[in-house]
Structures are given as structure tokens and as C-alpha cells.
Amino acid sequence: xxxxxxxxxxxxxxxxxxxxxxxxxxxxxxxxxxxxxxxxxxxxxxxxxxxxxxxxxxxxxxxxxxxxxxxxxxxxxxxxxxxxxxxxxxxxxxxxxxxxxxxxxxxxxxxxxxxxxxxxxxxxxxxxxxxxxxxxxx
Amino acid sequence: xxxxxxxxxxxxxxxxxxxxxxxxxxxxxxxxxxxxxxxxxxxxxxxxxxxxxxxxxxxxxxxxxxxxxxxxxxxxxxxxxxxxxxxxxxxxxxxxxxxxxxxxxxxxxxxxxxxxxxxxxxxxxxxxxxxxxxxxxxxxxxxxxxxxxxxxxxxxxxxxxxxxxxxxxxxxxxxxxxxxxxxxxxxxxxxxxxxxxxxxxxxxxxxxxxxxxxxxxxxxxxxxxxxxxxxxxxxxxxxxxxxxxxxxxxxxxxxxxxxxxxxxxxxxxxxxxxxxxxxxxxxxxxxxxxxxxxxxxxxxxxxxxxxxxxxxxxxxxxxxxxxxxxxxxxxxxxxxxxxxxxxxxxxxxxxxxxxxxxxxxxxxxxxxxxxxxxxxxxxxxxxxx
Ligand SMILES: [Zn+2]
Numbered sequence: 001x002x003x004x005x006x007x008x009x010x011x012x013x014x015x016x017x018x019x020x021x022x023x024x025x026x027x028x029x030x031x032x033x034x035x036x037x038x039x040x041x042x043x044x045x046x047x048x049x050x051x052x053x054x055x056x057x058x059x060x061x062x063x064x065x066x067x068x069x070x071x072x073x074x075x076x077x078x079x080x081x082x083x084x085x086x087x088x089x090x091x092x093x094x095x096x097x098x099x100x101x102x103x104x105x106x107x108x109x110x111x112x113x114x115x116x117x118x119x120x121x122x123x124x125x126x127x128x129x130x131x132x133x134x135x136x137x138x
Numbered sequence: 139x140x141x142x143x144x145x146x147x148x149x150x151x152x153x154x155x156x157x158x159x160x161x162x163x164x165x166x167x168x169x170x171x172x173x174x175x176x177x178x179x180x181x182x183x184x185x186x187x188x189x190x191x192x193x194x195x196x197x198x199x200x201x202x203x204x205x206x207x208x209x210x211x212x213x214x215x216x217x218x219x220x221x222x223x224x225x226x227x228x229x230x231x232x233x234x235x236x237x238x239x240x241x242x243x244x245x246x247x248x249x250x251x252x253x254x255x256x257x258x259x260x261x262x263x264x265x266x267x268x269x270x271x272x273x274x275x276x277x278x279x280x281x282x283x284x285x286x287x288x289x290x291x292x293x294x295x296x297x298x299x300x301x302x303x304x305x306x307x308x309x310x311x312x313x314x315x316x317x318x319x320x321x322x323x324x325x326x327x328x329x330x331x332x333x334x335x336x337x338x339x340x341x342x343x344x345x346x347x348x349x350x351x352x353x354x355x356x357x358x359x360x361x362x363x364x365x366x367x368x369x370x371x372x373x374x375x376x377x378x379x380x381x382x383x384x385x386x387x388x389x390x391x392x393x394x395x396x397x398x399x400x401x402x403x404x405x406x407x408x409x410x411x412x413x414x415x416x417x418x419x420x421x422x423x424x425x426x427x428x429x430x431x432x433x434x435x436x437x438x439x440x441x442x443x444x445x446x447x448x449x450x451x452x453x454x455x456x457x458x459x460x461x462x463x464x465x466x467x468x469x470x471x472x473x474x475x476x477x478x479x480x481x482x483x484x485x486x487x488x489x490x491x492x493x494x495x496x497x498x499x500x501x502x503x504x505x506x507x508x509x510x511x512x513x514x515x516x517x518x519x520x521x522x523x
Contacts, residue, residue: 011267068287098274
């Protein structure tokens with residue numbers, strides 16, 4: 001029997017982030033003082049230490065910064081989807097996220113290609129963000 | 139602040155424990171075994187050790203190890219920043235010795251990861267609240283391999299680096315291992331072999347990846363004055379530097395530039411030397427891409443030129459850039475924190491103990507450790523004065 005996929009365990013610094021992902025409305029924090037946009041969420045701005053961030057909804061547009069096609073799963077939980085693509089995506093808002101690139105063959109993936117945000121309701125109460133090639137990009 | 143270096147501090151003892159697959163021994167035992175051998179190598183007694191630098195034996199590594207060997211150090215350091223830690227410990231120990239806080243420092247490490255089968259692709263289970271657990275583990279990134287693969291993909295896209303060029307590193311390293319009687323993998327290897335091995339996480343093949351072995355290592359460091367009365371040629375600390383830049387790969391600012399771009403220039407400045415002065419280099423080779431990035435960042439070639447630099451077996455025996463002369467983590471051993479083995483080999487080369495793999499007239503060596511997912515860096519430049 002396949003193992004359950006590891007899912008995020010929100011804590012008090014990330015609960016709002018994951019709540020928004022669950023609502024299919026990914027947002028990132030922007031520092032209330034210096035304006036630096038940050039991922040992952042944390043209580044203090046890692047640049048100026050201000051602790052009053054705003055939440056900025058993202059446009060969902062991004063660029064593939066890098067990727068790797070995993071031919072050996074990280075664990076049994078990923079065996080049934082192997083090979084799968086893990087990607088680093090630069091969002092238009094200026095942050096970089098790691099996530100899966102889906103609806104894209106290994107041959108189609110290329111660094112620099114435009115990608116768009118989507119959501120994977122991986123389990124009840126646990127939604128993950130994913131990226132797919134922008135229409136016409138792959 | 140004067141970058142005076144630590145020319146009054148010397149490495150006087152180095153040793154490995156038994157290496158490979160050592161199912162009958164514990165990790166702390168391997169560290170102790172290496173320590174005993176390193177002290178014997180130095181001609182020093184355990185009772186003289188008053189500084190202890192180790193990690194990995196529970197939450198208080200040096201405290202646990204101190205109990206095991208009944209050490210009651212004046213200076214204790216259980217820092218851990220991944221595979222670069224033992225190289226950084228040279229800086230920590232040199233600073234402590236120079237400040238008079240201890241006189242004989244023992245740096246040691248042991249692991250039974252091969253026998254424990256601990257090196258699973260998904261990494262070790264960690265606190266679910268850590269950023270790695272929340273923002274990377276759910277997406278199935280094989281750790282640490284996948285992060286290095288992401289760096290390799292990026293380097294290839296930006297600079298045109300090829301899998302053949304990465305394979306050059308694995309092949310040259312194997313040629314050195316063939317000259318080391320205690321290396322695990324000594325059989326012939328070709329670029330075609332590397333490229334024909336399975337792709338685990340593109341673009342990295344199985345033979346782009348280090349071994350998984352058991353083993354331990356130890357270093358004994360003291361004052362140069364004390365070293366005068368000891369058995370071995372003292373190897374002095376000319377320059378050291380350390381840093382870390384991120385813990386998880388999404389937080390690495392540029393996947394083609396590692397912390398070595400900071401530690402290299404600082405270590406060279408402290409030593410008053412440059413890349414052209416290095417006779418032999420021992421650079422952490424967790425993966426072939428690790429070496430390529432580090433060579434560029436340390437200034438042995440310009441950024442993006444690493445592939446051309448390692449081409450035509452330049453780093454193999456007989457080439458003009460002797461690199462990872464004991465066979466590296468790719469072919470000699472890799473118990474998980476390879477940094478200590480870069481230092482052991484550098485010291486042996488500088489002493490002229492390299493046997494059939496000895497680099498002629500080696501008087502200045504560079505060691506570089508990389509930890510985590512290109513997360514931490516430590517550089518040490520050592521010399522025979
Ligand atoms: Zn700020």
C-alpha cells in the first residue's frame with residue numbers, strides 16, 4: 001500500500017499562508033516598512049526586522065528558474081507518480097517557490113519558460129500549489 | 139581587524155577510522171577510533187587534549203563524545219553546518235588556540251550511515267514545522283540530491299555546461315582512487331560509463347553522486363611551538379573562512395553561485411595567496427556539480443567556465459590541476475560529512491605521504507567543504523613552511 005504523501009503541518013507563522021493556499025488564493029508577505037516581498041512566510045522581515053507584513057495576492061504568473069526530473073522517488077509516497085518534475089519558479093512578485101511542474105513532459109520543460117499557478121487538493125484539508133506550462137509555452 | 143591568519147597553529151595529527159561498511163561498530167566508536175589514531179599520528183596523549191570539536195552524537199555531540207573518551211575540555215564546540223563543518227572547525231580551533239583558550243584541539247567525526255541505511259533519498263525525518271518540511275518535502279524533492287540537480291540544470295541552461303563535462307570530474311576522481319589502497323571504488327571508469335548510469339534526478343546520473351559509506355576521521359591541531367617537538371612535519375593554517383547562505387534550496391539566491399564565492403577570497407586574502415599558488419586541491423565532491431561550482435567560486439576559473447576547466451581529464455593524475463587526490467567522496471569514501479577527509483588528504487599530501495598518488499613538491503593545499511544543499515561553505519588553505 002502506498003504511503004501517504006507528506007503534507008505541510010502549518011504552524012502559527014504559516015497558518016495564514018496555507019489557509020490562503022487552501023482557498024486557491026496563494027499570497028505572499030510584503031514588509032510593511034521596507035516593502036520587501038518574502039517567501040516563505042515568517043513573522044519578521046528578514047531584511048529590516050519589521051513585524052507588520054501585508055499579504056499580497058500573487059498574479060500566478062511565473063518563470064521556470066530550474067527543474068529536475070525525478071526518476072527515483074524521494075520516498076514510497078511518490079512512487080506512483082514517478083517520474084515527476086520538481087521545479088523552482090520565480091513568481092512575477094519577486095519570490096521563488098519550489099513546487100511540482102505538472103502537465104509537462106520532461107522534454108517540454110526548459111529553464112526560462114513561462115508557467116502559471118494552479119492548485120492540487122492533495123488531501124482533505126491539504127492543498128498544495130503546483131505550476132503548469134503557460135498555454136502555448138510547452 | 140587584521141587578517142593575520144593562523145601561521146602559529148598547526149595540524150599535527152590526522153587519521154581515518156575503518157572505512158566502508160563497518161557494521162560491527164557504532165558511529166561514536168568510529169570517531170573514537172579515528173581520534174586514537176590521529177593522536178598516535180601526532181605523538182600526543184589523550185590527556186593533553188583540552189579542546190573538543192565534534193557533532194552528531196545526539197543533541198550535544200561534543201558533550202556525549204567527551205563522556206565517551208573521558209575528556210573534560212577547556213573549549214568545546216558542537217557546531218553543525220553539514221559537510222563543511224570539519225573545515226570550519228579548523229578556523230574555530232585555530233581561533234581558540236590563538237586566544238589561549240585551549241592548546242590541543244581534537245576535531246573528530248564518525249558515521250554508520252551505510253550500515254544504518256540512513257541515506258534515504260527523502261532525507262532524514264525532521265520537525266514538521268521546519269521550512270524544509272512545509273515548503274519542500276511535500277513536493278518530493280529528493281534531499282540532498284534533488285537540490286544539487288536543480289543547480290546543475292540551472293548551470294547548464296545559463297552556461298551551456300554538459301553532462302560530459304560533469305562526468306570528467308567523476309572519471310578523474312576515480313583515477314585518483316585507483317592509486318589509493320583504501321578507496322572503495324578503484325575499478326576503471328569512463329565518461330561513457332557515467333553517462334550510461336541511470337539518471338536519478340536529471341541531469342545527475344548515479345555516477346555523478348558520491349558513495350554512501352560508514353567511517354570516521356580526526357584531526358589534531360595545536361600551536362606551532364608545541365608542534366616542534368612532535369613526530370610529524372607540522373602543517374600550518376595559512377587561511378580559513380566559513381559562511382552559510384540558506385538552509386533550503388528555494389532560499390539560495392543564485393543556484394550557480396555558492397558560499398565559496400565568499401569564503402575563497404577571504405581565505406586567500408588571509409593567506410596572502412591566490413588560486414595560482416595552490417599545488418593540490420581537495421574539494422568536497424558530494425556530486426560532480428558541487429566540484430564544478432566550487433572551482434568557479436574559489437576563482438580557479440571564471441564563473442561559467444568550470445566545464446571547460448575540468449575537460450580533458452585536467453584534474454586526473456598527471457593533469458595540471460591535482461584534485462581530490464585520495465579519490466574523493468565519489469570513489470574513496472563518503473560517510474556523510476566529507477569535509478574532514480578533504481583535510482586529512484591535504485595534510486598527507488603536504489607531508490609527502492601520498493605514496494603513488496603523491497603530488498610532487500606540494501607545499502600549499504586548499505580544502506573546501508560544502509554542507510547541506512550548497513548551504514554552507516568552509517575553506518582552509520594549509521601549508522608546509
Ligand atoms: Zn522589511
